[in-house]
Amino acid sequence: MKKKFNLAPVFFVGPHLILFIVFILLPTIYGIYASFTKWNLLGAPEWVGLDNYKTIFFDSTSTFHTQFFRGLRNTLMFVVLTVPLLIIIPLMIAVALEHKKVKAKSLMQSILYLPGLISISAAALIWSLIFNKQLGITGNVFGSETVWASHQPYAWIMIVVLTLWGGVGGNMIIYRASISGVGQDLYESADLDGAGPIRKFFSITLPSINFPLIYTFVMTTAGAFNVFGQPLMLTKGGPQESTSVLMMYIRKLAFGSGESIAGMASAMAVLLGVVILIISALQYYLMNRKSA
Amino acid sequence: MSNQAVVDLKKNTNVTPKKGGKISISKYVAYLFLIILCLLWVIPVIFGITTSFRSQTEVVSSGFRLLPENWIMENYVAILENTSTAPILRWLYNSVFIAVSHTLLVVVVISITGYGYSRMKFKGRDTLFFTLLGISFFPGVVNLIPSYKIIDALGWVNTAWAMVIPGLAGMGNIFLVRQFMNGIPKELDESAKVDGASDFRIYFSIILPLVKPILIVCALFSFTGSWNDFLWPVIVYTDVVKMPVTAGLLLLQDIYGNYRMIGQLMGSAILAIIPTLLLFLFAQKYFVQSINLNAGIKG
Numbered sequence: 001m002k003k004k005f006n007l008a009p010v011f012f013v014g015p016h017l018i019l020f021i022v023f024i025l026l027p028t029i030y031g032i033y034a035s036f037t038k039w040n041l042l043g044a045p046e047w048v049g050l051d052n053y054k055t056i057f058f059d060s061t062s063t064f065h066t067q068f069f070r071g072l073r074n075t076l077m078f079v080v081l082t083v084p085l086l087i088i089i090p091l092m093i094a095v096a097l098e099h100k101k102v103k104a105k106s107l108m109q110s111i112l113y114l115p116g117l118i119s120i121s122a123a124a125l126i127w128s129l130i131f132n133k134q135l136g137i138t139g140n141v142f143g144s145e146t147v148w149a150s151h152q153p154y155a156w157i158m159i160v161v162l163t164l165w166g167g168v169g170g171n172m173i174i175y176r177a178s179i180s181g182v183g184q185d186l187y188e189s190a191d192l193d194g195a196g197p198i199r200k201f202f203s204i205t206l207p208s209i210n211f212p213l214i215y216t217f218v219m220t221t222a223g224a225f226n227v228f229g230q231p232l233m234l235t236k237g238g239p240q241e242s243t244s245v246l247m248m249y250i251r252k253l254a255f256g257s258g259e260s261i262a263g264m265a266s267a268m269a270v271l272l273g274v275v276i277l278i279i280s281a282l283q284y285y286l287m288n289r290k291s292a
Numbered sequence: 293m294s295n296q297a298v299v300d301l302k303k304n305t306n307v308t309p310k311k312g313g314k315i316s317i318s319k320y321v322a323y324l325f326l327i328i329l330c331l332l333w334v335i336p337v338i339f340g341i342t343t344s345f346r347s348q349t350e351v352v353s354s355g356f357r358l359l360p361e362n363w364i365m366e367n368y369v370a371i372l373e374n375t376s377t378a379p380i381l382r383w384l385y386n387s388v389f390i391a392v393s394h395t396l397l398v399v400v401v402i403s404i405t406g407y408g409y410s411r412m413k414f415k416g417r418d419t420l421f422f423t424l425l426g427i428s429f430f431p432g433v434v435n436l437i438p439s440y441k442i443i444d445a446l447g448w449v450n451t452a453w454a455m456v457i458p459g460l461a462g463m464g465n466i467f468l469v470r471q472f473m474n475g476i477p478k479e480l481d482e483s484a485k486v487d488g489a490s491d492f493r494i495y496f497s498i499i500l501p502l503v504k505p506i507l508i509v510c511a512l513f514s515f516t517g518s519w520n521d522f523l524w525p526v527i528v529y530t531d532v533v534k535m536p537v538t539a540g541l542l543l544l545q546d547i548y549g550n551y552r553m554i555g556q557l558m559g560s561a562i563l564a565i566i567p568t569l570l571l572f573l574f575a576q577k578y579f580v581q582s583i584n585l586n587a588g589i590k591g
Contacts, residue, residue: 009414110580112330116516122565123561126558197316247433262437273431
């Protein structure tokens with residue numbers, strides 16, 4: 001006897017499956033395909049094989065070659081500058097907040113979390129006021145005569161500060177929840193052995209929150225590779241394109257005014273995607289192995 | 293703080309057994325660190341707010357002050373009157389409409405889909421789920437340009453649909469809901485099934501009330517995520533009237549003449565953060581609720 005086909009799962013899983021196919025699967029496949037084409041976004045893409053990739057990698061006279069490697073270098077710069085701080089500072093906050101004798105925890109946690117709710121464009125407007133030579137804090141309080149957005153290393157400092165201000169809250173909450181889940185009996189027996197706070201941190205806290213650490217490290221890094229809003233709003237990619245990140249070039253090539261070079265932009269996007277995937281996998285592998 | 297306390301700390305960190313050493317300098321270190329950070333975190337917002345109540349002459353001439361000499365409302369009046377180049381109320385309305393519709397749909401989609409992948413039995417269920425999850429790890433930057441083409445083909449450029457619908461396809465929230473539902477005892481719905489309840493009935497009357505906490509958390513993050521999205525609206529919207537406020541603010545730097553109207557610029561930024569701040573005040577305990585990844589893994 002053949003069992004009657006059950007329609008119910010189709011109803012429950014089907015709608016999202018369609019959304020997934022239309023808005024994630026097909027665009028991803030098409031994005032990879034488009035990277036092998038010459039495409040102006042309007043007409044049909046014209047297959048050119050590996051031409052885009054060859055240009056990006058080997059044609060040092062081409063602007064695409066220059067833009068890709070400059071964009072990648074600046075993106076990596078952002079990742080290297082922000083990711084360690086986005087792990088370490090939230091961890092320090094979480095440990096401080098978990099201190100038994102500290103009061104007003106939820107008020108302080110809220111203050112530190114709040115900037116994460118402020119959109120990058122509003123946050124950037126506020127911070128560019130602070131970094132304004134005439135009007136802001138850097139000029140008036142610290143007497144800095146420099147226009148920060150157009151001088152290095154100040155342009156990077158602005159971007160890093162804005163990123164930290166908005167970014168530490170999310171990781172802090174994950175760490176805090178994880179640390180509060182660590183068994184109190186572990187700390188109590190450490191107290192009996194006379195272990196100090198630093199010793200307890202490295203011997204108990206850190207090993208116990210191993211998974212949250214891996215998770216936030218991988219996610220924060222992958223997120224940092226997609227950086228776009230901070231340099232666009234604060235420095236417009238300057239000075240001398242030293243903060244122009246890859247996402248800015250990809251957007252300009254695909255959607256900017258003038259000629260759209262969507263095939264080339266797709267190739268750069270695929271390469272950025274591959275870099276993110278490799279680094280995420282590597283992080284996951286290395287951290288998992290170390291802790292095992 | 294006495295020197296004695298410093299000595300105590302040194303002893304403590306050196307693992308010298310000093311049972312019940314009561315004076316804990318670590319408390320003061322923690323306080324100092326937290327208070328400095330909190331000040332650094334809150335001053336920019338205060339400075340932005342007070343500057344929005346300053347006249348341009350005061351901003352330029354008076355040097356740094358945290359509070360204005362004269363509180364003025366003119367900046368806000370000017371912002372609200374400028375409905376042609378910077379229609380901020382319209383942008384705020386767009387953002388609220390987009391974020392609310394997106395959030396409501398997210399809750400519907402993730403609860404239904406989570407039920408499907410967690411509580412129902414069908415062939416290849418887990419294979420399908422983990423395949424989708426695996427694909428979704430592929431960085432979104434690759435599908436950015438084709439996604440725009442799809443939105444364009446659907447006629448959704450410069451409409452709210454472009455912001456509301458594509459984000460529903462994500463897997464992150466569904467993963468969380470599925471994990472949460474897996475923790476609910478199977479006997480609950482199995483006995484209901486024996487009594488002849490349909491899947492829809494079980495979903496609606498039994499599972500949905502039980503997963504409310506995780507749905508609230510997902511809803512809040514979806515709302516703020518949608519509200520603060522920047523790259524996608526900057527790509528999808530060219531029509532000033534239709535765009536959400538995040539994209540609108542990008543235009544302001546030019547509209548307000550590169551800081552020649554700093555009060556208006558700050559006022560606009562402040563208006564743009566009010567809705568998420570209000571949401572946070574009302575739903576604070578859910579925002580900062582424990583997201584304990586350790587428990588998620590072991591449990």
